[in-house]
Amino acid sequence: MLTRQGEEVRFEGACREFGKYMEGLGETDVVVLEASTGSFWWADQIEAKGARCFVVDPQKFRIIKDSWNKTDKHDARNLAKALWVHVATGEFGIPTVYKPTGVVRELQSQVELLISIKGVTPLIALAFLADVADGRRFRTLRKMNAYLGLVPRASNSGGKSRPGHMTRESRQLTRTILTKCVHHVAASSESLERSYRELREKRGTGRARIAVIRKLCGMMRRMLLSGKQYRWMDRGLYEKKLRQYERVLKRVKEERPAA
Numbered sequence: 001m002l003t004r005q006g007e008e009v010r011f012e013g014a015c016r017e018f019g020k021y022m023e024g025l026g027e028t029d030v031v032v033l034e035a036s037t038g039s040f041w042w043a044d045q046i047e048a049k050g051a052r053c054f055v056v057d058p059q060k061f062r063i064i065k066d067s068w069n070k071t072d073k074h075d076a077r078n079l080a081k082a083l084w085v086h087v088a089t090g091e092f093g094i095p096t097v098y099k100p101t102g103v104v105r106e107l108q109s110q111v112e113l114l115i116s117i118k119g120v121t122p123l124i125a126l127a128f129l130a131d132v133a134d135g136r137r138f139r140t141l142r143k144m145n146a147y148l149g150l151v152p153r154a155s156n157s158g159g160k161s162r163p164g165h166m167t168r169e170s171r172q173l174t175r176t177i178l179t180k181c182v183h184h185v186a187a188s189s190e191s192l193e194r195s196y197r198e199l200r201e202k203r204g205t206g207r208a209r210i211a212v213i214r215k216l217c218g219m220m221r222r223m224l225l226s227g228k229q230y231r232w233m234d235r236g237l238y239e240k241k242l243r244q245y246e247r248v249l250k251r252v253k254e255e256r257p258a259a
Helices: 018-023 039-048 072-089 102-114 122-132 141-147 173-180 182-187 190-203 205-226 235-258
Strands: 030-034 052-056 152-157 160-166
Touching: 030 039, 030 072, 039 052, 052 072, 102 122, 102 205, 102 235, 122 141, 122 173, 122 205, 122 235, 141 205, 173 182, 173 205, 182 190, 182 205, 190 205
Parallel strands: 030 052
Antiparallel strands: 152 160
């Protein structure tokens, strides 16, 4: 811990009373963290106390990366000194990592959850999340399907019920994207492919397509509500999709400042 004059007043190798330390933080305090597992969560807790928090990328912070005497103690002191120079003078830049907001982090975790289904890409997951938002707002699966335009119109007269065509007064993004790639989605799962093939033979391609889309949307809704990944997930395929998704996000973040 450094004062505003850059003098070290205390060094703790292990913070055993972190709650007490957090209670002492205020709007005049500035904290620096090294990026690691859970660093965003700790940064949120620190910022909730009114303090500023920097999450440093250790691979770009050359004082740490190129240090010949690399220990936690030296790294902590170097981070603290660099932070003091940056805050006091503004002449020394700190290489921080991109820290998404809590809403964005929750969205990313939901995308990573849904793409564990074979055939579901990040684009499909994002389209579904954009349309549905919070799955808990639909009390039943049928209400969600109606919102997505996946149930037919119904006409009841004289005690008879006549199903009609699919309604168009609804959200269309998820239905449109899944309609264009339903063959790919169905082929990615033996159960979906078998269901799609049987329904196509019995009731035609159009109805079979909508039935598969309804089934897939129901699976995604259950996963969002339970927080559990797809039971028959292909680990290798899942990790490949994650790497591709992370590369796309990185490219978008690099292109955004240039635009």
